[in-house]
Amino acid sequence: MQIFFLALACFLILNILAGLWRVVQGPTPADRMVSAQLFGTTGVAILLVLAQALEAPYIRNAALLFALLMIMAVLSFVRKSTPKQGQAGNIK
Amino acid sequence: MHGFYIYAITAILLFCLGLWGLAFHRNLLRKIVALNVMAGGVFLFFISIANPDQSGEVDPVPQAMVLTGIVVAISLTAFALCLARRIHEKTGQNELDTSCSIEDGDG
Amino acid sequence: MALFLDILVAFSLVAIAWRIMRAPGHFQAVVLFITFGLLLSLAWARLNSPDIALAEAAVGAGLAGVLLLDTLRAVAQPGKVKTGAHFSWLLLPCLLLAGLLTLSIIHIQPDSQGLARAVEAGMQTTSLEYPVTAVLLDFRGYDTWLELGVLLAAVLGLLCVRRKKSIRAPLLPAPAEPVGRWLISILLPLILLVGGFLLWLGAFAPGGAFQAGVVWAAGGVLLWQAGHPSLGALPVSLWRTGAVLGFALFWLLAATALIRNEPMLTHPQAKAWILAVEYAAALSIAVCLTSLAIGGQKSEDRNQKSEVRDQRSGDRCQITNNR
Amino acid sequence: MIFDILSILLCLAGAFFFLGGTVGLLRFPDNYSRLHALTKADNLGLGFIVLGLVLASPTMPEIIKLGLIWLLALVGSSSACYFIGNYIYHTPSQEEE
Numbered sequence: 001m002q003i004f005f006l007a008l009a010c011f012l013i014l015n016i017l018a019g020l021w022r023v024v025q026g027p028t029p030a031d032r033m034v035s036a037q038l039f040g041t042t043g044v045a046i047l048l049v050l051a052q053a054l055e056a057p058y059i060r061n062a063a064l065l066f067a068l069l070m071i072m073a074v075l076s077f078v079r080k081s082t083p084k085q086g087q088a089g090n091i092k
Numbered sequence: 093m094h095g096f097y098i099y100a101i102t103a104i105l106l107f108c109l110g111l112w113g114l115a116f117h118r119n120l121l122r123k124i125v126a127l128n129v130m131a132g133g134v135f136l137f138f139i140s141i142a143n144p145d146q147s148g149e150v151d152p153v154p155q156a157m158v159l160t161g162i163v164v165a166i167s168l169t170a171f172a173l174c175l176a177r178r179i180h181e182k183t184g185q186n187e188l189d190t191s192c193s194i195e196d197g198d199g
Numbered sequence: 200m201a202l203f204l205d206i207l208v209a210f211s212l213v214a215i216a217w218r219i220m221r222a223p224g225h226f227q228a229v230v231l232f233i234t235f236g237l238l239l240s241l242a243w244a245r246l247n248s249p250d251i252a253l254a255e256a257a258v259g260a261g262l263a264g265v266l267l268l269d270t271l272r273a274v275a276q277p278g279k280v281k282t283g284a285h286f287s288w289l290l291l292p293c294l295l296l297a298g299l300l301t302l303s304i305i306h307i308q309p310d311s312q313g314l315a316r317a318v319e320a321g322m323q324t325t326s327l328e329y330p331v332t333a334v335l336l337d338f339r340g341y342d343t344w345l346e347l348g349v350l351l352a353a354v355l356g357l358l359c360v361r362r363k364k365s366i367r368a369p370l371l372p373a374p375a376e377p378v379g380r381w382l383i384s385i386l387l388p389l390i391l392l393v394g395g396f397l398l399w400l401g402a403f404a405p406g407g408a409f410q411a412g413v414v415w416a417a418g419g420v421l422l423w424q425a426g427h428p429s430l431g432a433l434p435v436s437l438w439r440t441g442a443v444l445g446f447a448l449f450w451l452l453a454a455t456a457l458i459r460n461e462p463m464l465t466h467p468q469a470k471a472w473i474l475a476v477e478y479a480a481a482l483s484i485a486v487c488l489t490s491l492a493i494g495g496q497k498s499e500d501r502n503q504k505s506e507v508r509d510q511r512s513g514d515r516c517q518i519t520n521n522r
Numbered sequence: 523m524i525f526d527i528l529s530i531l532l533c534l535a536g537a538f539f540f541l542g543g544t545v546g547l548l549r550f551p552d553n554y555s556r557l558h559a560l561t562k563a564d565n566l567g568l569g570f571i572v573l574g575l576v577l578a579s580p581t582m583p584e585i586i587k588l589g590l591i592w593l594l595a596l597v598g599s600s601s602a603c604y605f606i607g608n609y610i611y612h613t614p615s616q617e618e619e
Contacts, residue, residue: 003200006200006201006203006204007200009204010200010203010204010207013204013207013208013211013238013241014207016211016234016237016238017207017211017214020214020215020218020231020234023227023230023231023234024218024222024227026224026227029226032226032227032230033230035230036230036233036234039234039237040237040260043237043238043240043241046241047240047241047244047252050241050244050245051244054244054245054247056244056247056249058249058253058404058405058406059244059249059252061249061253061393061397061400061405061406062240062243062244062249062252062253062255062256063256064393065253065256065257065260065261065393065414066237066240066256066260068386068389068390068393068414069256069257069260069261069390069414069417070260071382071386072260072261072262072264072265072417072420072421072424073233073260073261073264073265073268075265075379075421075424075425076264076265076268076269076424077268079269079272079424
């Protein structure tokens, strides 16, 4: 059972490694951000599986934090270009 | 025991890559990111040496130090980024002047 | 299988670090750095250090990404895409250094006990049940004290660079979408709750002031990202009190011990007292990190400020209309 | 025993959906369709893995925490999808970096 969970974690890490190609390739910043979010979900899964495999229940809290806070980077990113356009809209 | 070598060597590689990036990039933001990678390497080395056989008790002292280190690293990153912004506002540049950076590199 | 996992994590870490250094675009490097934090926290989980995994998760997922992306936006130079780089030949000496360091660690005989035994012996004298928290707050209180000092110094440095007297940063305009507001109303209570949970957990399990402080700071930054006016409405004195509370409490501890002619930072072994210090430290870390994350903004000039205020009041009208 | 087998099956299903998400991320032609990989495949995969882990052993509080993590991941990635989609829609000139 433990070996199965470790193998599952390895498989998920391989998924992240494959997805890195999209971050490197782009082509747009939005694509890169989408991949980062995808890694976040995968990372939550890996941490949960590792918590089970290594019998370390407190790692689940780290997964909880990732699930809770991954959105912050996106909020920051979305703001990236809005100020110029948003302000232009507001001045009207 | 294998785990110790794997993570310790990874830590060394991260540290050296970060060091290289620190010298390699002119852009201040990239320098700060490289510095953070370096910090990650140092933390990883600490923990890998605290936990050589990856089972049983982990030495709590390095863990506490790394915990302190992570918070210090993020606060220093924030301050450095603020300085980088200030430089950008003053000079419109994201990098230090070439002549300056060579002097810095020599001195 | 565990060995394979280790190799995989190690390889990904090095590969991502390499790509961070070599990436042509800055945005790509920042996104890769966020992923780097994720993999690093997997490594911490694998290395039996849930405390650090928690802190890394909170810092890497929340604060680091926000700080870097915000700065990237602020210093963007539209015409200039390629990174200026020099000294690429330095890679060789750096790899040489890596080789030398690797040679040196082969000769290390890792002491599998380290200080673990000393800490175990000391655990009987302290009223805390979890060794890492005991080291942080009791055995090596200096570290935590000076760490709070570093945070405070960073905040002061920020204020000097920005020439501001108060930590309150100009608030960003609120997002026009209802989704953002809805998200805040769901996530913020949970962030407060999870931070409190970690703080409570710290007395006997992985968790504690550092993780709780970082999580709460993430909550504060989220509030600011959503343009919620509550952070700006807090009086300056409260900000200042929050920022110095942890440091001041440690200082008081040290001073009273000296007055009572005991070694510095020895304190009455009451759990309530230690927990009070821990809670104050968490609060200070949260306030300082929040100020660091949002205080780096350029102070806006009057026009923009009034514009922000207009929009905020407009926003409020919208809320009342919705109701 | 039956729980173990069920748990393994559910986790394998989750792994399959994660694989689907990655393939989608790599193969879909434009960035709108790549958002599907983020919101649908991976969250379903996470849901399956959470179910499998629930069957594997934990106690009641742990089960609640696992469920909460899944719900939070759902909230997070669906709103992330909205924000990014909105961003793509409102930035017509997708400049390189």
